[in-house]
Amino acid sequence: MYKHVVGALLLAGLGLTPATQAQTKAAAAKHTFALGDENFLLDGKPFQMISGELHYPRIPREAWRHRMKMAKAMGLNTIGTYVFWNVHEPEQGKYDFSGNNDIAAFVKIAQEEGLWVVLRPSPYVCAEWEFGGYPYWLQKDKNLVVRSKDPKYLAAYGRYLKAVAQQLAPLQVNHGGPVLMVQVENEYGFYASDKDYLALNRQMFVDAGFDGLLYTCDPGEKVKEGHLPGLLPAVNGWDDPRKVKQLVRTYHEGKGPYYIAEWYPAWFDWWGTPHHTVPASKYTPRLDSVLRAGISINMYMFHGGTTRGFMNGANYKGPGTRYEPQTSSYDYDAPLDEAGNATPKFMAFRGAIEKYLPAGTKLPAVPAAKPTMRTPVITLSSATNLLSVLPKPVVSAAPQTFEDLNQDYGFVLYRTTLAGGRTGTLQLKDLRDYAVVLVNGQRVATLDRRLEQDQTEITLPKGTVTLDILVENLGRLNFGPFLNQNRKGITEQVSFAGTEVKNWQHFRLPFNDISKVGKAPAGKAAAANGPVLRRGSFxxxxxxxxxxxxxxxxxxxVWLNGHHLGRYWEVGPQQTLYVPAEWLKKGANEVVVLEMLKPQQDKLVGLEKPILDVVKADGEARRTN
Incomplete structure (x- = not known):
């Protein structure tokens, strides 16, 4: 009997009504969404959210609708997404809600596809995303403290939240949109327990125009610290129905409803460690038990996609632990793979969900896997020595950080001159994060924060020597207690042979528009072992x-037709970069590669399947799964 009760609650949310015209009319109507003692109430009737997380910046805009159709085909009636501050306000006061950043269009497409939406603007999102979603420019003020009652932080946060609300508040369910709930902060209990700060957050959301249902979410063991009395406490990471219900009742006046806001069917990857996979057989019974108990759930992730450009985050838990920058692939071993195709996990979860639909109801057919292709070998015959196309430098006595230079992501090349004819230790104190050291244009060393490397012995030839240090920001921390210590580049001083090195030129290389990076002047060949830009077409x-x-x-x-596909690194586990068909053109396609370590490499090929599970140690490859 209970199976059919749950199934009836799901029917409206799945949009499985017989007439498309009726669906469209219902989607445009205003609804109510409220908390009952045991259930969420949609238009006064019990409703169970079966939701999956997917992030609009990690999916080409042209593919948003396809991913939502896949969500429907698995049986989801809701999707969840974060809203990323650093995407929408890349520079202070300059907002961008266009193109792939058009979050309102993303939400409207969900409504057109018969899906409800749970919105998570936080503004801290974690999400294995650069600085946890915060814009880099917050770090320009060394005294500003994020996730606090710092007036400067709250002022910037408040302005941003109002800009987001202008886009999304009209799309709340009580205004005729699909947004059922809006999340305040994000796993705050992991970070602190200041209830006054949380109350300020709630009021800021209300003042901005979010006048529907608000809630918080925290891992089960941190709900006490992170919940705000008066808001529903959602639970992350737990899936024992009895424990979830008991926990929510403890902090919600003895009542429900019950929502697992992040349920993890797998995990993410970081460079130099094995690819994470979890068999569907481990989690399908758990999903079944949650649905049978009538608990609402959001899978993190339903579809991970790809973290394009330089937008990956990193983890660091403190002394004695390693800095862990995440890969560009955000495949997550999710039910829907990086390219948007159904996996065995997708089919297993679909089977679990299908059991709780009303008798006789059928889910949409699962779309076939998208076609893939193997390309011919692509030769990138045009080679440009990066050192030959440097912009105008910024000069200062001491090395400047990315933030000092008003630069968000990418690279900075630091240059100075030294008296040669000496051997000594070069130290980059508190390097963040990866450095290629060049003497007179030739690479002599690399330093890697992951490996806790900040010094190397080098020999300088006789005469005046040019010392170049190309520093890469591998991703600001997105999680943990060190969010306010996220400045990039050479963050303290450089010394050689025990003496501080001064008088630096800084060449900013954000690579935010590859078309503006020129080719080398005629006769300028690529360095034998220095960084190089290679270009070719297919x-x-x-x-x-x-x-x-x-x-x-x-x-x-790598860039394809101007789109930044992401990072690659021989250490793995990711060895391929996903190229979506939506970004390819019929006819000629341009590829640009910035290669830091192997400038003579000039060939690549497109494969039909990804390689996400090969870690290389000392140049030797080994599969991790």
Whole structure:
């Protein structure tokens, strides 16, 4: 009997009504969404959210609708998404809600596809995303403290939240949109327990225009610290129905309803460690038990996609632990793979969900896997020595951080001159995060924060020597107690042979528009072992998904037709970069590669399948799964 009760509650949310016209009319109508003692109430009737997380910046805009159709096909009636501050306000006061950042369009497409939405603007999102979603410019003020009652932080946060509300408040369910709930802060109990700060957050959301249902979410063991009395406490990471219900009742006046805001069917990857996978057989019974208990759930992730450009985050838990920058692939071993195709986990979860639908109801057919292609070998014959196309420098006595230079992501090349004819230790105190050291244009060393490297012995030839240090921001921390210590570059001083090195030129290389990075002047060949920009093109008759195989390259980034596909690094586990068909053109396609370690490498190929599970140690590859 209970199966059919739960099934009846799901029917409206799945949009499985017989008439498309009726669906459209219902979608445009205003609804109510409220908390009952045991259930969420949609228009006064019990409603169970079966939700999956997917993030609009990690999916090409052209593919948003496809991913939502896949969500429907698995049986989801709701999707969840964070809203990313650093995407929408990349520079202070300059907002961007266009193109792939058009969050309102994303939400409207969900409504058109018959899906409800749970919105998470926080503004801290974690999400394995650069600085946890915070814009880099907050770090320009060394005294500003994020996730606090610091007036400067709250003022910036408040302005941003109002800009977001202008886009999304009209799309709340009580205004005719699909947004059922809006999350205040994000796993705050992991960070602190200041209830006054949380109350300020709630009031800021209300003042901005979010006048619907608000809630908090925290891992089960941190709900006490992170919940705010008066708001529903959602639970992350737990899936024992009895424990979830008991916990929510403890902090919600003895009542429900019950929502698992983040349920993890797998995990993310970081560079140099094995690819994470979890078999569907481990989690399908748990999903079944949650649904049978009538608990609402959000899978993190339903579809991970790809963290494009330089937007990956990193973890660091303190002394004695390693800095862990995340890979560009955010496949997550999710039910829907990085390219948006159904996996065995998708089919297993679909089977569990289908059991709780009303008798006779059928889910939409699962769309076939998208076509993929193998490309011919692509030769990148044009090579430009990066040192030959540097912009105008910024000069100062001491090395400046990225933030001092008003630079968000990418690279900074630090240059000075030294008296040669000496051997000594070069130390970059508190390097963040990866450095290529060059003497007279030739690479002599690399330093890697992951490996706690900040010094190396080098020998300088006789005469006046040019010392270049190319520093890469591998991703600001997105989690933990050190969010306010997130400045990048050479953050303290440089010394050689025990003496501080001064008088620096700084060349800013954000690579935010690869078309503006010039080619080398005629006669300027690429350095034998210095960083190089390689360019080439290939022809496509019919665009289809492919995966650039970077396993023979060293370390760098790839652009396709101006789109920044992400980072590659021979250490793995990710060895390919996903190339969506939506970004390919019929005819000629341009590829640009920034290669830091193997400048002579000039060939790549597109594969039909990704390689996400090969870790390399000392140049030797080994599969991790």
């Amino acid at each position: 022809t496509v008759a019919t665009p289809a998904d492919t995966y650039f195989d970077m396993s023979q390259w060293g370390k760098g980034c």
